[in-house]
């Protein structure tokens with residue numbers, strides 16, 4: 001209806017919704033995400049610079065809240081954890097995951113609680129991972145959710161029930177107010193820095209946080225540590241083309257997760273036996 005210059009519906013007059021970019025009648029704000037030069041997380045970051053860290057959008061018919069700052073992420077995941085603990089229903093998840101019988105897409109409720117508890121107690125808890133590390137491993141080394149049936153107030157704004165929530169972790173983790181030279185690969189930024197990745201510091205949330213945060217974190221860390229330590233301990237790694245050293249193509253592509261468009265090809269060279277002693 002905005003397209004024809006008509007008044008917004010009574011609902012939107014009554015509700016004090018967060019700022020929204022202008023939208024088309026049926027497709028909503030989709031045109032601002034698709035068909036732009038940047039990938040969706042980049043387009044949403046650009047929009048948040050104009051409309052603020054809490055935006056209300058329509059992706060097709062789906063009302064969506066887009067969060068682009070650590071403070072609002074904290075309010076949602078920590079202060080209103082229980083309200084935002086659902087997952088949006090998608091046809092793809094329903095078909096591929098046998099009616100969302102997995103943990104990640106399962107709606108909040110008793111089934112999800114029991115399934116998650118069983119996995120964590122039986123496999124993924126820090127204690128279990130440590131016991132596996134002792135026997136096997138010791139030889140070497142953005143999200144999305146949905147609000148439930150309750151509408152709430154956030155920073156005063158009215159948030160209707162059953163909105164999809166995108167936490168743009170990519171934008172949060174590049175926020176210049178928090179991270180200096182955010183676009184650069186500076187692993188030393190984490191030394192002498194209290195910000196941790198375990199879900200308490202919302203400036204950096206690679207595993208999500210709160211009730212729906214990643215239960216596989218300890219398991220994943222142990223596996224990654226094991227793999228990386230072995231690869232780095234026994235080999236030197238070089239790019240196949242010396243000239244490529246300076247011009248490594250970091251173009252991204254969108255998928256279930258964002259990944260490099262061109263795979264990273266490296267040539268391993270064994271350390272000299274002297275060094276290994």
Ligand code: HEM
Pocket residue numbers: 103104105116124142143144145205206207208209210211212213214215216217219220221224
């Ligand atoms: C480096 C590796 C991994 C990363 C970066 C990662 C990251 C994430 C993130 C960001 C979420 C969404 C959290 C949220 O919505 O707040 C998630 C959920 C989940 N992850 Fe992981 N994950 C990793 C490895 C694993 C592993 C190894 C497992 C299991 C063996 C696992 C199992 C799950 C499950 C079951 C969920 C859904 C939790 C729920 O909805 O209740 N993840 N993960």
